Amino acid sequence: xxxxxxxxxxxxxxxxxxxxxxxxxxxxxxxxxxxxxxxxxxxxxxxxxxxxxxxxxxxxxxxxxxxxxxxxxxxxxxxxxxxxxxxxxxxxxxxxxxxxxxxxxxxxxxxxxxxxxxxxxxxxxxxxxxxxxxxxxxxxxxxxxxxxxxxxxxxxxxxxxxxxxxxxxxxxxxxxxxxxxxxxxxxxxxxxxxxxxxxxxxxxxxxxxxxxxxxxxxxxxxxxxxxxxxxxxxxxxxxxxxxxxxxxxxxxxxxxxxxxxxxxxxxxxxxxxxxxx
Numbered sequence: 001x002x003x004x005x006x007x008x009x010x011x012x013x014x015x016x017x018x019x020x021x022x023x024x025x026x027x028x029x030x031x032x033x034x035x036x037x038x039x040x041x042x043x044x045x046x047x048x049x050x051x052x053x054x055x056x057x058x059x060x061x062x063x064x065x066x067x068x069x070x071x072x073x074x075x076x077x078x079x080x081x082x083x084x085x086x087x088x089x090x091x092x093x094x095x096x097x098x099x100x101x102x103x104x105x106x107x108x109x110x111x112x113x114x115x116x117x118x119x120x121x122x123x124x125x126x127x128x129x130x131x132x133x134x135x136x137x138x139x140x141x142x143x144x145x146x147x148x149x150x151x152x153x154x155x156x157x158x159x160x161x162x163x164x165x166x167x168x169x170x171x172x173x174x175x176x177x178x179x180x181x182x183x184x185x186x187x188x189x190x191x192x193x194x195x196x197x198x199x200x201x202x203x204x205x206x207x208x209x210x211x212x213x214x215x216x217x218x219x220x221x222x223x224x225x226x227x228x229x230x231x232x233x234x235x236x237x238x239x240x241x242x243x244x245x246x247x248x249x250x251x252x253x254x255x256x257x258x259x260x261x262x263x264x265x266x267x268x269x270x271x272x273x274x275x276x277x
Contacts, residue, residue, distance in 0.1 A: 004028075004037050005161045027051045088146060092118055098228045112260040116140055116215060119265050120147035123213065126266035128273060131155065131183045132175045136168035136192040139221030144187050154179075166195030169212055173199060176210050176276075183273045184210040190242050191220045197248065204253040209276030211269070214245050 004026055009018050023041040026034055027048050034043035044051055066073075093103065093115040106113045124147045127133070133148055134157035135141040141158070150156055157175060159167040168186040176184040188196070193214045203210060224238040246256030255275060259268045 004033070006037055009038055088117075089121065096228075098233065114260065114262055114265075116143060116217075117147075118262055119215070120144055122262060122265035123147070123269055124149065126269040127185070128183050131185055131273075132157070132172065132179065134158065134168040134172040134175065134186045136186070136188040137163055137165050137222070138189045138192055139225055140189045140215045140217075141168075141187055141192075142222075165192050168192065169196040169210075170199050172210050172212075173203060173208055176208055183277060185269075185273070186210065186212045188212065188214055189221055190214060190216045190218060190240055190245070193245065194240070194242070197245065200249055200252045200254050211272040211276055213269070216242065216245060218242055 004024070018038075024038055025042040025044070026038075026040045027044045027046060028034055029045070029047060031043075031045040034040065034045060093099065094117075120143065127149075129151060131150075132155050133150075135144050135148075137159050145158065148156065157168075157171045159165075166188075168188045172184045172186040176182075193212070200212075202208070218240045220238045220240065224235060227233065227235050227238060244256075244258065246258045249256035255272070257268050257272060259265055
């Protein structure tokens with residue numbers, strides 16, 4: 001949603017980016033949310049759309065101090081967005097010590113391992129324009145949100161600070177029922193997928209065609225990351241010995257596709273979306 005939540009304002013991960021002198025005008029339909037997370041200068045209890053229209057009406061025709069810097073601010077934002085896109089393109093894998101150790105370890109094993117960021121970039125390229133996407137919680141989805149682009153409202157659904165594991169798949173099912181003419185895709189790691197995969201039978205039974213993308217790394221990624229950061233790699237209950245989710249999907253009467261080559265990611269997504277449309 002658009003609430004002023006802790007994820008976007010609190011210092012975290014070594015970053016303290018919230019400006020200390022920021023003056024905040026907070027508009028919320030729930031009066032209990034006003035000033036709850038950050039000290040505000042003005043609080044308005046009301047509908048966001050109606051309040052925005054009223055504010056714009058009052059400002060219409062007035063010369064504001066910020067008008068003089070509008071073009072410069074726009075140029076700065078565009079430059080920052082371009083730099084971020086370039087950084088994402090070049091950011092092919094994580095560079096922390098633990099991730100680098102795991103990459104070296106996997107080179108010794110049989111099988112084809114895909115780097116999540118590269119997969120997310122390929123999925124982004126293959127997404128249709130009118131797509132709806134829901135993301136779950138956990139490591140993969142905290143990264144995935146940076147690789148999604150939307151041109152229309154009511155296209156992105158995320159658990160965010162609510163933090164409910166297993167959220168993405170049932171959410172996208174509901175979105176597809178509400179907008180059957182739009183492609184519908186959910187993202188989940190294998191941990192979150194284990195909490196919602198049974199809804200595949202719901203889709204088959206009621207003919208609700210959606211696409212679920214499952215990142216299968218056989219671990220609770222966010223929990224293992226916490227154990228790396230806070231417990232010096234003393235791992236407890238972080239491994240998931242899962243079987244083939246594609247085979248499970250087929251057993252439920254759905255389609256199942258396994259992808260283990262980067263060049264197959266985009267075509268697989270396009271094929272899956274074509275089947276639901």
